[in-house]
Structure formats: structure tokens, C-alpha cells
Amino acid sequence: xxxxxxxxxxxxxxxxxxxxxxxxxxxxxxxxxxxxxxxxxxxxxxxxxxxxxxxxxxxxxxxxxxxxxxxxxxxxxxxxxxxxxxxxxxxxxxxxxxxxxxxxxxxxxxxxxxxxxxxxxxxxxxxxxxxxxxxxxxxxxxxxxxxxxxxxxxxxxxxxxxxxxxxxxxxxxxxxxxxxxxxxxxxxxxxxxxxxxxxxxxxxxxxxxxxxxxxxxxxxxxxxxxxxxxxxxxxxxxxxxxxxxxxxxxxxxxxxxxxxxxxxxxxxxxxxxxxxxxxxxxxxxxxxxxxxxxxxxxxxxxxxxxxxxxxxxxxxxxxxxxxxxxxxxxxxxxxxxxxxxxxxxxxxxxxxxxxxxxxxxxxxxxxxxxxxxxxxxxxxxxxxxxxxxxxxxxxxxxxxxxxxxxxxxxxxxxxxxxxxxxxxxxxxxxxxxxxxxxxxxxxxxxxxxxxxxxxxxxxxxxxxxxxxxxxxxxxxxxxxxxxxxxxxxxxxxxxxxxxxxxxxxxxxxxxxxxxxxxxxxxxxxxxxxxxxxxxxxxxxxxxxxxxxxxxxxxxxxxxxxxxxxxxxxxxxxxxxxxxxxxxxxxxxxxxxxxxxxxxxxxxxxxxxxxxxxxxxxxxxxxxxxxxxxxxxxxxxxxxxxxxxxxxxxxxxxxxxxxxxxxxxxxxxxxxxxxxxxxxxxxxxxxxxxxxxxxxxxxxxxxxxxxxxxxxxxxxxxxxxxxxxxxxxxxx
Amino acid sequence: xxxxxxxxxxxxxxxxxxxxxxxxxxxxxxxxxxxxxxxxxxxxxxxxxxxxxxxxxxxxxxxxxxxxxxxxxxxxxxxxxxxxxxxxxxxxxxxxxxxxxxxxxxxxxxxxxxxxxxxxxxxxxxxxxxxxxxxxxxxxxxxxxxxxxxxxx
Numbered sequence: 001x002x003x004x005x006x007x008x009x010x011x012x013x014x015x016x017x018x019x020x021x022x023x024x025x026x027x028x029x030x031x032x033x034x035x036x037x038x039x040x041x042x043x044x045x046x047x048x049x050x051x052x053x054x055x056x057x058x059x060x061x062x063x064x065x066x067x068x069x070x071x072x073x074x075x076x077x078x079x080x081x082x083x084x085x086x087x088x089x090x091x092x093x094x095x096x097x098x099x100x101x102x103x104x105x106x107x108x109x110x111x112x113x114x115x116x117x118x119x120x121x122x123x124x125x126x127x128x129x130x131x132x133x134x135x136x137x138x139x140x141x142x143x144x145x146x147x148x149x150x151x152x153x154x155x156x157x158x159x160x161x162x163x164x165x166x167x168x169x170x171x172x173x174x175x176x177x178x179x180x181x182x183x184x185x186x187x188x189x190x191x192x193x194x195x196x197x198x199x200x201x202x203x204x205x206x207x208x209x210x211x212x213x214x215x216x217x218x219x220x221x222x223x224x225x226x227x228x229x230x231x232x233x234x235x236x237x238x239x240x241x242x243x244x245x246x247x248x249x250x251x252x253x254x255x256x257x258x259x260x261x262x263x264x265x266x267x268x269x270x271x272x273x274x275x276x277x278x279x280x281x282x283x284x285x286x287x288x289x290x291x292x293x294x295x296x297x298x299x300x301x302x303x304x305x306x307x308x309x310x311x312x313x314x315x316x317x318x319x320x321x322x323x324x325x326x327x328x329x330x331x332x333x334x335x336x337x338x339x340x341x342x343x344x345x346x347x348x349x350x351x352x353x354x355x356x357x358x359x360x361x362x363x364x365x366x367x368x369x370x371x372x373x374x375x376x377x378x379x380x381x382x383x384x385x386x387x388x389x390x391x392x393x394x395x396x397x398x399x400x401x402x403x404x405x406x407x408x409x410x411x412x413x414x415x416x417x418x419x420x421x422x423x424x425x426x427x428x429x430x431x432x433x434x435x436x437x438x439x440x441x442x443x444x445x446x447x448x449x450x451x452x453x454x455x456x457x458x459x460x461x462x463x464x465x466x467x468x469x470x471x472x473x474x475x476x477x478x479x480x481x482x483x484x485x486x487x488x489x490x491x492x493x494x495x496x497x498x499x500x501x502x503x504x505x506x507x508x509x510x511x512x513x514x515x516x517x518x519x520x521x522x523x524x525x526x527x528x529x530x531x532x533x534x535x536x537x538x539x540x541x542x543x544x545x546x547x548x549x550x551x552x553x554x555x556x557x558x559x560x561x562x563x564x565x566x567x568x569x570x571x572x573x574x575x576x577x578x579x580x581x582x583x584x585x586x587x588x589x590x591x592x593x594x595x596x597x598x599x600x601x602x603x604x605x606x607x608x609x610x611x612x613x614x615x616x617x618x619x620x621x622x623x624x625x626x627x628x629x630x631x632x633x634x635x636x637x638x639x640x641x642x643x644x645x646x647x648x649x650x651x652x653x654x655x656x657x658x659x660x661x662x663x664x665x666x667x668x669x670x671x672x673x674x675x676x677x678x679x680x681x682x683x684x685x686x687x688x689x690x691x692x693x694x695x696x697x698x699x700x701x702x703x704x705x706x707x708x709x710x711x712x713x714x715x716x717x718x719x720x721x722x723x724x725x726x727x728x729x730x731x
Numbered sequence: 732x733x734x735x736x737x738x739x740x741x742x743x744x745x746x747x748x749x750x751x752x753x754x755x756x757x758x759x760x761x762x763x764x765x766x767x768x769x770x771x772x773x774x775x776x777x778x779x780x781x782x783x784x785x786x787x788x789x790x791x792x793x794x795x796x797x798x799x800x801x802x803x804x805x806x807x808x809x810x811x812x813x814x815x816x817x818x819x820x821x822x823x824x825x826x827x828x829x830x831x832x833x834x835x836x837x838x839x840x841x842x843x844x845x846x847x848x849x850x851x852x853x854x855x856x857x858x859x860x861x862x863x864x865x866x867x868x869x870x871x872x873x874x875x876x877x878x879x880x881x882x883x884x
Contacts, residue, residue, distance in 0.1 A: 441787070441815050445741045451749020455844050459754065490831040529839040532816055 054246030071216035078212035180222030197223035238362040285380035287354035325349035361393035540678030543584035561593035567606025579716035602646035635718030687713035738768040765793035766781035778805035809854035
């Protein structure tokens with residue numbers, strides 16, 4: 001563990017202070033309540049006031065304790081919850097050396113087995129004298145299997161090697177202890193030769209676990225009694241409060257500082273990574289993972305993790321279905337889960353864990369409530385630690401508050417990033433649309449002017465041509481080909497006078513010029529066509545919507561766009577009483593007429609075009625991939641189909657047909673169906689070519705149809721469908 | 732033939748329209764902006780028969796302003812609005828305010844100049860009709876007045 005070295009290295013730094021009557025390693029140097037976390041762990045600036053204050057108070061408390069019970073030497077030790085070590089924080093009295101301080105209370109320095117498997121079998125008669133009263137507030141954790149009310153045991157023959165030390169004994173049992181004759185005490189391990197008596201009381205956290213101990217020694221025999229222990233217990237409670245408050249303040253400051261950091265960090269991935277790191281530290285947890293809801297699949301995906309799961313971040317198979325396991329439950333219900341051993345919880349499935357199930361001592365998971373419909377999940381775990389079994393491992397209400405706060409800050413950061421991204425892209429799109437529309441307008445004006453000039457030019461040339469013909473001086477030469485007309489002078493005319501030859505050449509030039517002007521005119525007309533398509537494409541998403549009847553729109557558009565006399569049969573199959581939609585009727589008609597024209601173009605030998613409307617089937621909606629497809633609260637969806645008997649589309653075409661500049665026709669830019677798609681999507685709908693996929697073909701006897709089959713889904717205008725968004729989304 | 736004012740901020744458009752309409756035998760003047768057009772309309776010795784104005788110049792509503800100035804000068808002057816293709820909302824607004832018609836500039840595959848000439852002929856025709864109606868009404872009023880005077884005496 002990295003913190004181990006950090007903690008022990010803090011001692012030499014505080015060593016110079018040993019000169020006074022009270023020496024201490026400060027809380028700032030170390031951590032709270034043990035070595036749980038260190039201010040340097042946060043990449044944020046913390047005010048150190050609260051820690052310095054806590055140090056002062058604890059030091060004063062220890063001094064007071066020593067004076068109150070008349071001791072000669074004293075120390076205050078705290079549990080390092082990460083390493084499992086008891087660490088000496090403050091000492092009072094003379095004679096402390098670096099070595100003694102290090103060894104004095106170190107649980108790890110002693111045989112482990114004796115700690116766990118202590119079996120108090122030899123209960124002797126003098127146990128009553130040293131057993132604390134029944135009303136002793138502190139209770140030993142039951143986690144290790146040692147009953148809280150177990151009578152103190154005194155092995156009759158205790159060699160030094162098997163003694164565990166009074167301090168450790170107190171921490172493990174959570175009870176005060178005193179002895180008037182250390183030499184004959186079963187727990188005592190001597191560090192100072194002059195010690196005769198010793199009293200130790202546990203410092204108990206609010207949750208009931210022991211987080212430290214106050215120990216006083218005396219050079220007198222039988223220096224301490226129950227009264228002294230009672231006095232010390234009061235001071236130990238004060239120490240516990242001081243520590244709890246300092247920890248609370250530190251957490252609060254850390255949270256504020258982290259929140260400030262979030263606000264200045266634009267990259268949401270960095271923030272997510274930060275959150276799992278900081279949550280692990282602040283909550284004295286061993287690991288933390290973040291799962292974010294994937295909207296499309298409705299699954300929780302691992303997005304960030306502090307420990308071993310970090311490797312699995314982003315992997316497609318690491319995901320929770322909504323409601324699956326503890327994590328899925330949190331996302332589904334939007335509530336917090338706090339459990340000890342997760343295996344004891346019926347919701348637990350053990351799918352993706354930070355540690356093997358048997359090693360997890362506590363799990364806490366909170367929802368990350370973003371503005372999206374379903375929340376993500378932030379979860380922390382604590383591992384089971386053998387040497388720490390006497391400490392409370394389960395997460396507390398205070399821990400929950402911290403994690404909920406972090407999750408809240410994270411949710412804000414996620415929402416803000418999402419909003420910023422949307423705004424940026426919307427602005428970019430708007431700017432692009434504006435620029436395109438302006439350019440199209442200016443090009444249109446210029447083209448219009450050029451067209452006028454060309455008209456005048458060809459008129460002039462026509463006039464000259466007529467003049468020449470009328471005078472009968474020259475006939476326009478026969479052109480060899482359109483593009484490269486050569487003069488083929490009549491031998492008769494070429495022998496005439498020079499000025500007559502000039503006239504022939506002039507007539508030829510005039511004719512040439514007329515041809516060129518025709519070419520240019522054709523080019524200009526083509527340019528105008530492209531411009532028109534481009535403008536439609538640009539304007540496709542700018543809607544002016546009114547409440548409309550889809551059937552009425554289709555009736556109008558077929559009346560306008562479908563040829564009166566055609567070899568193609570038009571079949572209108574419109575379901576009555578469909579709910580209205582919010583539509584830009586002009587744009588929607590444009591889209592539909594494009595589909596009609598498309599169908600006609602591909603059935604030159606005649607055929608059939610069926611247009612039908614209906615309320616969309618639930619399965620079709622759910623598999624459509626539209627943004628509202630999986631929204632349970634949405635309103636009805638309208639379905640419009642265009643089915644023909646043309647050649648249909650190949651699988652390749654099916655994918656490309658809606659992309660701009662893709663066309664199978666010679667005319668235009670190939671924007672036709674991409675404009676249709678733009679218009680439909682601006683109406684918050686979707687369009688697909690489903691080929692002859694069988695989704696309830698209306699063709700009766702025909703059975704399967706091989707032509708094109710366009711399927712359009714449009715949300716009806718109901719509050720549940722968020723009707724107001726249609727226009728603003730498109731803009 | 733008519734007295735026509737062409738209003739457009741595009742030099743090429745003004746020039747080619749002027750050439751074409753003069754070729755049709757009209758008497759043509761041009762203005763390159765909404766402001767210039769308003770000045771021409773107010774200062775003309777006799778009102779124009781037809782004003783052909785672009786919609787979007789200094790402002791997206793320039794055509795409307797030209798229309799207002801025209802009708803203030805002579806309520807029987809006909810106004811034809813030129814507008815970008817596919818952007819007819821404002822032009823339709825002008826129609827409601829009394830414009831004769833609108834023409835979209837870049838209709839694919841159409842010789843819009845030909846179309847403009849036809850619209851101008853139609854506009855001139857309506858102006859002639861309107862004016863003759865007014866003249867007849869005035870005549871009628873005069874006759875009635877004369878008869879009234881006779882009846883009194």
C-alpha cells in the first residue's frame with residue numbers, strides 16, 4: 001500500500017519537535033482519522049486551518065488527560081484505515097525515542113495469528129476486577145466473531161512473546177483497561193523500564209468502531225482505578241468529536257475544491273476520471289467506478305474506474321441491463337444502495353466487480369441524476385482487511401452524503417458539457433446554413449444577371465444573322481459539328497472580292513457566336529438547377545410548422561405532382577382519423593413529391609405506386625432507431641409508406657441513397673433524397689428504404705413486392721411527443 | 732408602351748433588365764437601392780406605370796418599402812416584385828398590400844426575362860383599365876353633376 005510509506009515517513013519530519021514535553025506527528029502530516037487520506041492526495045488547494053485546529057485540540061486533550069490522572073507519560077494513537085496500523089500521533093512526557101514511537105503500538109509488527117485466533121478459554125477469578133462495567137458505552141465490533149460482551153481473559157502463563165500489548169487489546173475490544181502492575185499483566189509489553197501502572201481507553205467513532213486509543217503510564221504501582229478510566233473516557237469522547245469534525249471539515253473543503261475544479265474543466269472525461277479518484281480517497285474506499293447510461297441500448301456502460309476495472313473501461317461487454325444487479329437497481333430506481341457484504345443482498349449478481357466478492361466488505365452506489373431520462377451510477381467499495389476487522393467497514397450516512405454530492409456535481413458537469421456541445425454544434429449549423437443561404441442568394445442574383453445579358457447577346461446575334469441573310473450576301477456555312485464548327489467556304493464565294501470574303505467570314509463568326517451563347521445559356525440553366533437543389537437542401541431543416549393533417553397533405557401532393565395521364569396506377573390507402581402532426585406543409589409536400597417523382601422516373605414502362613398511412617406498429621417504432629423510439633411516454637407515431645413496382649434498390653443503394661450527391665439519375669446534383677431525409681428529420685421523423693422486407697404488405701394477391709418501399713415515421717402532435725421541439729430542433 | 736422603374740442592387744440585373752425592356756419598347760429608368768428608388772418615385776414628373784423591384788436589398792423588406800412609396804405617389808402604379816427562388820413569403824405579403832404580382836428570379840429551366848416581360852405587359856394592361864375606369868367614373872360624375880344643376884334651375 002502506497003500510504004504505508006507515506007505515513008511512516010512522516011515521523012522523521014516531526015522528530016525535531018521531540019524536545020518539548022509533548023511531541024506529536026501532526027494531522028496535517030498524516031491523515032484523518034487514521035491515515036485515511038491526505039490533503040496532498042487532492043489536486044486541489046485546501047485550507048489547512050481545520051486540521052491545524054484539530055491538532056491543537058488533540059494535543060491539549062492528551063496533555064489534560066495526563067495531568068488529570070496523574071500520569072508520567074502518555075500517547076494518543078489512531079488507526080490508519082488503509083494500512084491497518086495503529087499509528088502514534090501525539091506523545092506527552094519524557095523519554096520518547098523514534099524507535100519506541102514506531103514500535104509502541106504497531107499492530108502489524110506483531111504476529112497476526114494471535115490477533116485473530118485469540119481464544120479466551122482460561123477465564124480466571126480475578127477477571128472481574130479488570131472487566132469494565134456493563135454500562136461501558138464502547139462495544140467491540142462483532143465482525144471478527146468476538147462477542148462484544150466477552151469477559152476479559154487472563155492467560156495464567158503469559159510469556160512476553162505472546163503478549164499483544166495493552167493498547168492493541170483496547171483497540172480490538174473497544175474497552176478501557178488498566179493495570180496496577182505491568183510486570184504481571186498478561187497484555188503488557190514493556191518499552192520503558194520505570195513503568196509500573198498503565199491505563200488505556202478507546203477513542204470510539206460515532207458508528208461504534210474504535211479509531212484510536214489514549215494511553216497513560218505511571219511510575220507508581222496501582223496508580224489508576226475506574227475513576228481515572230471514567231475521566232479518560234470523557235476526554236477520549238472529546239477526541240473522537242474533534243477528529244470527526246476535522247474529517248468532516250476536510251471532506252467539505254475537498255468537495256468544494258473539487259466542485260470548483262469541475263467548473264474549470266471542460267473535458268467531461270477528465271472530470272469522470274477525477275470523480276472516481278477523489279471519491280476513493282475522500283471515502284476511504286478501495287475502489288470506485290462510474291457507469292453511465294447508454295441511451296441507445298438502455299445499458300449502463302463502465303465509463304471510469306479507479307482500480308482493476310480501469311482496464312475494462314469502454315469495453316462493450318462490461319455493461320449492466322437496467323435493473324440488473326445492485327448497480328442496475330440504482331439506475332432503475334434512482335435510489336442509493338448501502339450494503340456490507342454484497343453477497344447478502346438478494347439484488348446482488350456479482351457481474352463486474354472491483355474485487356472478488358469475498359473480499360468486498362462494503363458497497364455503496366448512488367445514482368448520477370443527469371437531465372436525461374435514466375441516471376448513471378457511481379459506486380464505491382471497501383475491501384475486507386484482516387488487520388482492520390475491528391474497524392467499521394460499512395459506509396455511513398456521512399459517506400453517502402459525500403458520494404451523493406459528488407454524483408450531483410458530476411451530473412451537472414455532464415449536463416453542462418452536453419449542453420455546450422449541443423449549443424456549439426447548433427451554432428455552427430446555423431452559421432453554416434446562414435452562409436449557404438446567403439451565398440445561394442448572391443449566386444442566384446448574379447446568374448440571373450448573366451442570363452439577362454446572354455438573352456440580349458443572342459438577340460443581337462440573331463438580329464445580325466437575319467440582316468446578313470436578308471441582304472443575301474452570305475449564307476451561314478454548314479457546320480461540321482456542333483463543338484468545332486469549321487468554315488467550309490463555298491469555292492464560288494471565296495473567289496469574290498475581298499470585302500465579300502470578309503462578309504462570309506463575318507457571317508460564320510456570327511453563327512459561331514450564336515452557338516457559343518447557346519452553350520453558355522445551357523450552362524447557366526444547369527447552374528440554376530443545381531442552385532435550386534442546393535437551396536432546397538439548405539432550407540430543408542428550416543421549418544414553419546402548423547398543425548396539419550397528413551392525409552390531406554398527401555391528397556394535395558398527389559393531385560399536384562402525380563401526372564393526370566400515366567401508365568402508373570396510383571393507389572392511395574389513407575387510414576382515417578389519424579392524429580394531427582406539426583408540419584411545414586410546403587416542405588413536407590416537397591419531400592413527398594420528390595418520392596413520387598422518383599417512383600415515376602424508375603417505372604418508365606408503367607407500374608404502380610401505393611401510398612398509405614397508418615398508426616405505426618409498436619415493434620416498428622421500437623426498432624426504428626429514432627430518438628423517441630424507446631421513450632415509453634411518447635405519443636402516437638404516424639407511418640407513411642411509398643411502395644412501387646420499380647426495380648427497387650440494392651442493399652448497397654439502400655444505405656447510400658439518402659446521402660447527398662448520390663444519384664442514379666443523370667439529372668441534378670443527387671441531393672433529391674438527401675433533401676427528403678433532411679425535411680423528414682427536421683420534422684423529428686425518420687425515413688428508411690426497407691425494400692421488400694415484409695412489414696405488412698398491402699398488395700394482396702401480389703404477395704411480396706420487389707420494388708422500392710420507403711417507410712416514414714412522424715411523431716403525432718401531442719404533448720407527450722414534445723410537439724414544440726419540432727421547429728426549434730430543426731432551426 | 733410604359734414608363735418603367737427597375738429597382739435592383741445588382742448592376743448586371745439592372746443592366747440586362749433595362750436592355751430587355753427597352754427592346755420591348757418601354758421607357759426605362761433604374762435605381763440601385765431602396766432609398767434611390769423612393770427618391771425617383773417621389774421626384775418623377777409623371778408617375779411610373781410599372782415599378783419592378785427586387786425584394787431584398789438594404790433590408791429583407793426593401794420591396795415592401797418601394798411598394799409603399801409607389802402607392803403613395805400614384806395608387807394606380809403597378810408593382811411587380813422580384814424575389815429569390817423559393818423565398819416567396821415576403822412577396823406574397825406584398826401581393827396582399829397591393830402589388831400586381833411577383834416573379835422568382837431563378838426558376839430552374841424557365842426564361843424568367845420572358846416571364847417578366849409578360850408580367851409587365853399584364854401590369855400595364857391593368858393600369859390602363861384602372862385609369863380608364865377612373866376616367867369613366869369621373870365623366871359619369873360630371874354628367875350627373877350637370878344633370879343635377881339642370882334639375883335645380
